Amino acid sequence: MDRVVAELRAAGCVFAEDEAQLLREAASGEAALAAMIARRVAGEPLEYILGWVEFAGRRLTVAPGVFVPRRRTEFLAALAAAAAPQDGVTVELCCGVAPVAAQIQSAARSYAVDIDPAVLRCATTNAPAATVLIGDLYAPLPRWLRGTVDVIAANAPYVPTSAIALLPAEARDHEPRATLDGGPDGLDLQRRIATAAPAWLRPGGALLIETSELQAGATAGLIRGAGLQARIERDDGRDATVVIGTSA
Numbered sequence: 626m627d628r629v630v631a632e633l634r635a636a637g638c639v640f641a642e643d644e645a646q647l648l649r650e651a652a653s654g655e656a657a658l659a660a661m662i663a664r665r666v667a668g669e670p671l672e673y674i675l676g677w678v679e680f681a682g683r684r685l686t687v688a689p690g691v692f693v694p695r696r697r698t699e700f701l702a703a704l705a706a707a708a709a710p711q712d713g714v715t716v717e718l719c720c721g722v723a724p725v726a727a728q729i730q731s732a733a734r735s736y737a738v739d740i741d742p743a744v745l746r747c748a749t750t751n752a753p754a755a756t757v758l759i760g761d762l763y764a765p766l767p768r769w770l771r772g773t774v775d776v777i778a779a780n781a782p783y784v785p786t787s788a789i790a791l792l793p794a795e796a797r798d799h800e801p802r803a804t805l806d807g808g809p810d811g812l813d814l815q816r817r818i819a820t821a822a823p824a825w826l827r828p829g830g831a832l833l834i835e836t837s838e839l840q841a842g843a844t845a846g847l848i849r850g851a852g853l854q855a856r857i858e859r860d861d862g863r864d865a866t867v868v869i870g871t872s873a
Contacts, residue, residue: 629662636666644671651675670795680724686750687722690743692804694724698780700865701835702728704858705778708831708869713775716825717755718762718818720744721804725778726752738765741801762814763821774825780835781814783807783844811840812847819847823872826853832870844868 629648633641644665651674652658661674672693677684681699702725709715712733717725720737721744729735735755737748740762748757758765784805789797796805807813815834822832832853836844841857845868848855853870860866 629658632662632666636668638665647671647675668794668798670799673799678722681728683727685722685724685727686747688743688747689799690801691741691747692721692744692800694722694780697860697863697865698724698835700858700860700863701725701778701780701833701867704867704869705729705776705833708833709776714770714773714827715776715778716766716770716774718777718779719781719804719814720748720757721780723748723752723755723757725780726755729776730754736766736770738762741803743801762817763825766825771825773827775827775830776833777818777822777825777831778833779815779818781807781818783811783815783836783840785809785811810843811837812843815844816847819844819851819853819870822848822870823852826872828872830872832872834868834870836866836868838864838866841866841868 629645630641633644638644648661652661664674670693672678672687673689678687678693680694681702687693705725706728709729714734715729717737720739723737726735726737737752737755737757742759745757782805784807786806786809789806834844845855845857848868848870853872855868855870858867
C-alpha cells in the first residue's frame, strides 16, 4: 500500500487515496509533504492544509482559524444567486470566507459581513467584487441601504450549544466555536437576522437562511414572526435546508 495513503488511513481519513493525491499536488517537495501529512494525521482539516476548499466547482481560499464552507451551503448560494436581480443589491451575513457572495455575479452592489477580522483576507480574495465589512450583522452596513436590499443570505451558526460536543473533531477542535454555536436552541443569530431583515429589504426582497431540516419549522416561524412570507426549500442530495422569507 502507498505509504502516504497508509498513514492517512491509519489516522482515520475515510478518503485517504484522494487526500494523498491532493497533498502530493500541493507539496513543494518531500519535506513539505511530510509536514503536511503530519498536520493531517494530527487531525487538522485538510482544507486548512491545502489552503482552499472545493465549493460549487470553484476553489475558495481558506486559512486556519476560519469556518470551512460545507457542500450543503452550495444550495444557499445557488438560491441566493437565482434570487438576485441583475444590478441588484445583495448582502451575505455571517459570511466567513464569503462563499455566497463569491457565487453572485449579477449584483451591482454586493456586501459580505462578518464579525471576525480573521476572515477578511479570504473573503476579499474569494469575492473581489463584494465590499467586505467587519462588524455585528447589519451594524456595519451603510444606513442608506435600508429598504433597498434585494437579497440577504445567511449561514449563521445554528448548532445548539449542547450539540457542539457531538460535532466531528475537525470542526470542534479547529474551527472557531463562534462559527458553530447557535445558542441553546441554535437559533440565536437567526432570530436577530430575521427580526431586522424587513427594515433592510426592498418590497419583494428575499431573506434566505440556511438551517437544519429539524430546525426548519422554527426558522420559518421566526421569519413569519418578522412579517415576511416564508417557505422551506430542501435539497436532499446535499442534505441542505434553506428557509426563504419574502417581503411584501
